[in-house]
Amino acid sequence: MIIFGTKGYLYQLAILTLVCGQCGNPSAHTLRKRVTKFTLFFVPLFPVSTRYATQCTFCGAEQKVTGEQAEQLQAQALSGGQGGQQPYGQPRQPYQS
Numbered sequence: 001m002i003i004f005g006t007k008g009y010l011y012q013l014a015i016l017t018l019v020c021g022q023c024g025n026p027s028a029h030t031l032r033k034r035v036t037k038f039t040l041f042f043v044p045l046f047p048v049s050t051r052y053a054t055q056c057t058f059c060g061a062e063q064k065v066t067g068e069q070a071e072q073l074q075a076q077a078l079s080g081g082q083g084g085q086q087p088y089g090q091p092r093q094p095y096q097s
Contacts, residue, residue: 005038007036008036011033012030012032013074016031018054020056022063033052034050036048
């Protein structure tokens with residue numbers, strides 16, 4: 001008898017301050033990575049799928065992001081250069097006095 005299946009793992013990659021697309025509040029968002037791995041005899045062998053998402057800590061809305069967007073957001077969090085609160089996917093506006 002062979003026992004196999006899948007198991008999900010959730011990793012928190014970063015916490016960012018962004019403007020939520022759902023509620024419109026500038027709040028903390030967690031960047032998460034969900035990996036599903038194939039298991040054989042309860043031993044995880046290899047990843048089957050990887051998905052990224054951000055979740056607003058104010059309203060709880062979750063938005064899926066691509067791997068490239070997740071890397072950019074993680075680099076932004078590590079550099080500490082938030083530079084204001086920008087909505088998802090919006091280009092930065094130049095500062096005007």
